Amino acid sequence: MQALVHIGAPKTGTTSAQRFLSANRASLADQGIIVGTGLGDPVHTKLAIYALDEHVSDSLAAQEGVDDPTARLDLRRSVDDAIDADIARGEAIGATTWITSCEHLFSRVRSTDEIERLAELLNRRFESATIVCWVRPQLEVAVSRASNISRDGYRVTLDSFRRITRGDPLYDYAETLGRWADVFGDDNMIVVPHRRSPDTISWFVEHLSLTPPLEIPPRANEALDVRTMAVTNALRIDQRGALPWIRHLRDEPATQRLQLPQSTADDLQRRFRSSNDALCIRFPHLELDDLEVSTDDLDRAGNMAILHSIDHVAPQLQRLARGLHSDAVVERAHRHLAEAHAAALTGRTTAAMVAITTAREAADEVDTLGVAESARIRARADQLQELLARGRRFKAVAALRRVGTALSGSVTATRSSVAATRSSTSQDDRS
Numbered sequence: 187m188q189a190l191v192h193i194g195a196p197k198t199g200t201t202s203a204q205r206f207l208s209a210n211r212a213s214l215a216d217q218g219i220i221v222g223t224g225l226g227d228p229v230h231t232k233l234a235i236y237a238l239d240e241h242v243s244d245s246l247a248a249q250e251g252v253d254d255p256t257a258r259l260d261l262r263r264s265v266d267d268a269i270d271a272d273i274a275r276g277e278a279i280g281a282t283t284w285i286t287s288c289e290h291l292f293s294r295v296r297s298t299d300e301i302e303r304l305a306e307l308l309n310r311r312f313e314s315a316t317i318v319c320w321v322r323p324q325l326e327v328a329v330s331r332a333s334n335i336s337r338d339g340y341r342v343t344l345d346s347f348r349r350i351t352r353g354d355p356l357y358d359y360a361e362t363l364g365r366w367a368d369v370f371g372d373d374n375m376i377v378v379p380h381r382r383s384p385d386t387i388s389w390f391v392e393h394l395s396l397t398p399p400l401e402i403p404p405r406a407n408e409a410l411d412v413r414t415m416a417v418t419n420a421l422r423i424d425q426r427g428a429l430p431w432i433r434h435l436r437d438e439p440a441t442q443r444l445q446l447p448q449s450t451a452d453d454l455q456r457r458f459r460s461s462n463d464a465l466c467i468r469f470p471h472l473e474l475d476d477l478e479v480s481t482d483d484l485d486r487a488g489n490m491a492i493l494h495s496i497d498h499v500a501p502q503l504q505r506l507a508r509g510l511h512s513d514a515v516v517e518r519a520h521r522h523l524a525e526a527h528a529a530a531l532t533g534r535t536t537a538a539m540v541a542i543t544t545a546r547e548a549a550d551e552v553d554t555l556g557v558a559e560s561a562r563i564r565a566r567a568d569q570l571q572e573l574l575a576r577g578r579r580f581k582a583v584a585a586l587r588r589v590g591t592a593l594s595g596s597v598t599a600t601r602s603s604v605a606a607t608r609s610s611t612s613q614d615d616r617s
Contacts, residue, residue, distance in 0.1 A: 187220075187276055189312040190285045191304075193366070194292030196356065197330040198320035199386035204228035204287045205403040206387045213400055214285075220276040222286040224268030234290035236265045237304040239297060246290060265307070273311060283394070284312065292319060292362065296355050301369045317370050321465070321472070322380035323479045324350070324357045324458045325451050329444055331356075333410040336418045342493055343419075347450055352457050359477075360464040367468065377469045379476035411440040412492050419493050420500040421507050447488035451481045512555045519548035519563045526570045530577065538574055542567050 194200055207214070208228035211221045225232045235247045240258060252258050272284055295301060308315040328350055332342045355362045367375050383389045387402060410418075414435050446454070455478060462477040496503070526541035545567050552560040 187273060187281060187312055188283055189308050189315040190283055190318060191291070191308070191315060192285070192287035192318045193295075194289035195319055195321060195327070195359070195362075196289045196293055197327045197334075198322050198380045199384065200287065200289040200320075201228075202403065202405055203386035203390060206390065206401075207285065207287055209401040209403055210396075214394075214396070215275075215279065215281065217394075217396060218279070218281045219283045219285060219394055219396075220272050220281045222269070222284065223272055225265060225286065226288075228287075229290070230286045230288040231290060232261060232265050232268075233286055233304070234288050234294055236262050236307065237291070237295045237300045239300055244294060246294060269307070269311060285394075293356055296362075296365075298365055298369065301365055305369050314374065315370060316374050316376060317366050318376045318378065319363060319366075320378045320380045320383070320386065321359050321363075321477060323455070323477050325446070325455050325479045325481075326380075327357065328454060329446065330409060332415070332444055333408075336410050336415040339418060339422055341419045341422050342415055342444075344447075344450060344490060347446060347454055350454060350457070352461060357458060358461050359458075360461040360468070363465065364468065372468065375469070377465075377472060379472055381476050409440045409443055410435075411438055412442050412444045412489055414438045414440075415444065416493050416495055417503075420496045420503050442489070442492075444490070444493075445485060445488045446490065448481050448484045448486045450488070451479075451484055455479065455481070508555060512552065512557045515548055515551050515555065516557065516559045516563070519545045519552065519559075522548065523563065523566050523570065526567075530570060530573050533577075535574055535577070538570065542570055542574075 192200070192203060205228050207221045211223075214221055222230050222233070231246060232250065235244070235250055235252055235258075238244055238247060240255065247253070247258075250261065252261050269284075275281075276284060291304070295304065305315065328347055332346060335346065336342050350357055352358055353361065363375065363377060378389060390396070391400065417435060458477075462474060465477070466472045466474055522541045522545035526538045526545065529535075529538035529541060545563060549560040549563040549567070552563065
């Protein structure tokens with residue numbers, strides 16, 4: 187069985203491809219292709235964490251609970267077991283290909299040692315391992331990533347693009363893919379130019395010779411409208427990002443896309459021109475036009491000024507956002523307290539405790555927002571917890587009383603039985 191490893195790059199249709207592979211597991215298995223299982227779904231995140239060096243502190247690993255050597259060892263064992271199970275399942279049905287997809291392999295697995303760790307994992311199990319990666323003009327990637335930054339609640343500014351420099355693993359394809367090719371070999375690299383093959387799903391269908399029926403998921407990660415990004419810029423509360431309800435802005439249709447000033451766009455592309463030249467030399471099927479965007483049609487000024495068009499009312503918007511969010515959190519806390527009270531009155535102790543705990547968590551969130559209501563929430567939670575404790579004590583006393591009554595009745599019945607037996611024995615003796 188051969189392995190096909192889709193490593194990205196980010197912002198080249200990876201999410202759509204991953205949803206497609208996940209939605210069509212059964213159909214692909216019928217056609218001799220096993221989609222990786224037990225590695226995360228739809229993104230095979232655990233494969234990237236598996237490859238990371240032990241000393242690397244990574245937020246992705248932390249999200250999976252991999253924060254110490256024991257947890258890392260457990261994850262690597264689980265990945266080994268998951269792939270072995272996939273192979274066994276594939277061999278049972280005569281499958282020829284095992285496929286996995288994770289853009290974090292491109293963005294986070296950066297050292298040669300890490301790539302070699304992944305290669306060793308795959309080469310022990312498969313006849314061959316082929317790396318598939320899309321590349322896209324850096325300017326397009328940067329603009330597309332700006333929507334992600336805004337979705338996460340952070341400000342997008344001109345400096346966001348000026349900070350992108352040669353050597354950045356997300357943009358320097360020659361350096362990043364060069365390391366992968368050094369480990370897996372140039373012949374085992376498929377580098378796909380996004381400008382020629384922008385539809386990752388169609389590429390996989392053709393490359394794997396897939397036939398219907400196939401489920402085609404809706405397109406993912408649409409760009410944000412520049413005006414939506416302006417609102418997010420103004421509403422950004424602190425370094426941790428946006429308030430949760432900013433997510434309601436994410437589904438606004440993007441009728442006006444972000445456009446950099448022509449000079450900024452030219453500068454960004456120029457930084458990576460020598461890197462792109464090197465990539466085309468190493469992979470001769472690529473052309474420089476695959477990695478360049480004509481900026482002649484761009485407006486000289488761009489439209490980034492819109493991003494700051496409402497900054498003058500940002501303080502008022504932020505106060506409004508904090509107020510609305512605070513009200514929502516306080517309302518949620520009181521709702522949980524009401525649920526806890528109702529559960530306590532009806533004897534549902536576990537449900538009451540869960541509601542009390544949730545209310546306390548809401549109170550902690552209220553504290554971070556600087557609202558005095560948190561003290562009242564905690565006081566009410568303490569009262570309800572004491573009510574539950576009294577209820578448990580009352581039940582315990584009542585249970586003891588019931589046991590005592592039952593024992594008393596049993597003793598009385600035993601005494602009556604003994605008395606009856608003695609009376610019968612006396613009569614027998616007299617006769």
